[in-house]
Structure formats: structure tokens, C-alpha cells
Amino acid sequence: MAQTHPFYQAPSLNVETYDERTVANGTPIEGDVEFFVGQAREVGGPVLELGAGTGRVAWALAQAGFEVVGLELSQAMLARAEAKRATMPEAARKLARFVLGAMGDFQLEQTFALVIVPYRSFQVLTTPQDQRRCLECIHRHLRPGGRLIVNLFDPQLDRCLPDAPFPTQEQTVRHPTSGNTVKVEVVSHTNDPLRQVLTELWRFTEVNEAGDVLRQEEEVLTLRWTYRQEMHYLFELVGFEVEGEYSDFHGSPRAYGKEEVWVVRRP
Numbered sequence: 041m042a043q044t045h046p047f048y049q050a051p052s053l054n055v056e057t058y059d060e061r062t063v064a065n066g067t068p069i070e071g072d073v074e075f076f077v078g079q080a081r082e083v084g085g086p087v088l089e090l091g092a093g094t095g096r097v098a099w100a101l102a103q104a105g106f107e108v109v110g111l112e113l114s115q116a117m118l119a120r121a122e123a124k125r126a127t128m129p130e131a132a133r134k135l136a137r138f139v140l141g142a143m144g145d146f147q148l149e150q151t152f153a154l155v156i157v158p159y160r161s162f163q164v165l166t167t168p169q170d171q172r173r174c175l176e177c178i179h180r181h182l183r184p185g186g187r188l189i190v191n192l193f194d195p196q197l198d199r200c201l202p203d204a205p206f207p208t209q210e211q212t213v214r215h216p217t218s219g220n221t222v223k224v225e226v227v228s229h230t231n232d233p234l235r236q237v238l239t240e241l242w243r244f245t246e247v248n249e250a251g252d253v254l255r256q257e258e259e260v261l262t263l264r265w266t267y268r269q270e271m272h273y274l275f276e277l278v279g280f281e282v283e284g285e286y287s288d289f290h291g292s293p294r295a296y297g298k299e300e301v302w303v304v305r306r307p
């Protein structure tokens with residue numbers, strides 16, 4: 041049987057197909073890259089991205105002319121981000137830097153005008169203490185007047201119940217190098233409403249044209265859902281002022297069950 045790893049943390053089909061699966065058009069994060077580039081144009085760089093992954097956002101910022109540091113916990117994801125360097129224009133290559141580190145506790149010898157935590161990455165912090173420590177770290181790395189943007193999903197309460205019905209989730213993508221089909225399934229989902237933590241088991245199966253299974257891997261995704269008012273209080277506790285609160289990346293007003301896009305400022 042497949043070995044089970046924490047999400048993204050080992051070289052895997054999950055990591056290899058991340059970019060193919062994260063085509064933002066038509067997804068809840070549609071427009072996020074343009075939004076982050078627009079924010080950088082407003083407040084300037086340098087920009088720090090936490091949980092930078094394959095560099096999907098960081099490289100776009102560098103291509104738009106901003107110095108960017110991408111902090112990432114997974115060596116495997118970091119390697120994907122670095123692999124894109126050779127394909128980037130010379131100017132962008134000089135502007136982007138990726139570092140291995142944990143968003144819950146990091147120390148960089150630099151401060152930033154803008155810190156971003158895209159695509160719900162903040163939700164990997166599964167306790168309020170970890171969330172607070174992360175925000176305190178960000179606060180120390182932001183220049184006075186600097187801006188922080190955090191994206192979370194806004195919890196749909198019926199999906200957070202202890203025995204919430206679990207809808208079948210299945211997706212098929214083409215592997216970017218082998219060209220084979222990769223089937224992605226969420227095979228189990230449990231909620232812990234006390235801790236506000238969901239745990240999902242994802243299975244990735246690579247199949248060739250003849251239908252032979254070449255690889256099968258499983259990864260566990262653990263995320264904490266956070267209510268809006270909790271985020272308000274957390275920001276206040278750590279010394280941030282909320283400037284904007286949206287339900288998507290087009291500036292729509294806050295709304296139940298959509299995205300939480302927080303724009304906050306270090307005074």
C-alpha cells in the first residue's frame with residue numbers, strides 16, 4: 041500500500057502536479073496573482089510570501105519587478121520553485137529568493153513592505169497559539185506602515201459538523217513530464233469542531249495509457265478553519281489594523297462561506 045506523507049512534504053505526485061491542479065481560473069482563488077501584484081504596486085516591495093510553494097505567486101511578483109522572498113517548509117516544493125528560475129527573464133531571476141523555513145517561527149535578516157499568505161496557507165497552523173506566533177513573526181518582519189494579506193476559506197458551517205456528509209471529490213490531471221493521467225481523490229474527511237480542524241486523506245494515482253497503475257501515493261491534509269471574528273481579534277491582539285475584508289480577489293464585500301481575504305496594516 042502507498043506510504044502516507046503530510047501534504048506537500050515529500051517529493052510526490054501531489055508536488056509534481058501542483059501547478060496543473062492550481063489553475064486559478066474558475067476556482068475560489070481566481071484573480072489572486074493579479075491582486076497580489078496590484079497590492080505590491082500600491083505599497084511597494086520587498087515582498088515576503090509565506091508558504092511560497094512552487095513560486096506560483098512569487099515568480100509573478102518578481103516578473104512584475106518586485107524583490108520577493110518566498111519562505112517554504114517543503115524542500116520538494118522549494119525545488120519546484122527553484123526549477124523555474126532557468127525559465128525566468130534575467131531581471132526576475134535576480135529579484136526572487138526562496139528560503140526553507142516554517143511560517144510559525146522564522147527569522148529573516150530583512151524587513152518587508154508587504155507580507156502575503158496566499159491560497160489558505162495560514163490554515164496549516166492548527167492551533168490559535170501557532171496562528172498568533174506566526175502573526176507576531178510577520179509583525180516583526182513588516183516595516184511600520186507595511187501591509188499584510190492573508191487568504192483563508194470562510195467556513196461553511198454544515199461542512200464543519202462532526203459527521204458532515206463527505207462529498208466525493210475527484211479530479212484528473214495530466215502529469216507535466218510523463219504525460220500520464222494522474223487521478224486525485226479525497227478518500228476520507230473528518231472534522232474536529234472542538235479544535236476547528238479538518239483532516240483529509242488524499243490519494244494520487246498515476247496511470248499509463250494501457251491503464252497500468254505506475255504510482256500510488258497518499259497524503260494527509262490538516263487545516264484549521266477560523267471564523268471572521270477570531271481573525272479580527274487575532275489581528276487586534278498582535279497589533280494590526282484591519283484595512284479591508286473581502287470575499288474574493290475582486291474586492292467583493294465579505295460573505296458567508298466564500299473566501300476570507302484580509303488586508304491589514306502594521307501601524
Ligand SMILES: C[S@@+](CC[C@H](N)C(=O)[O-])C[C@H]1O[C@@H](n2cnc3c(N)ncnc32)[C@H](O)[C@@H]1O
Nearest residue numbers: 048091092093096113114117142143158159164
Ligand atoms: C496551498 S500551498 C500554497 C502555495 C503558494 N503560496 C500558492 O499560492 O500557490 C501551501 C504551501 O504552504 C507550505 N507550508 C505548509 N506548512 C508550512 C509552514 N509551517 N511554513 C511554511 N510553509 C508551509 C506547503 O508546503 C505548501 O507549499
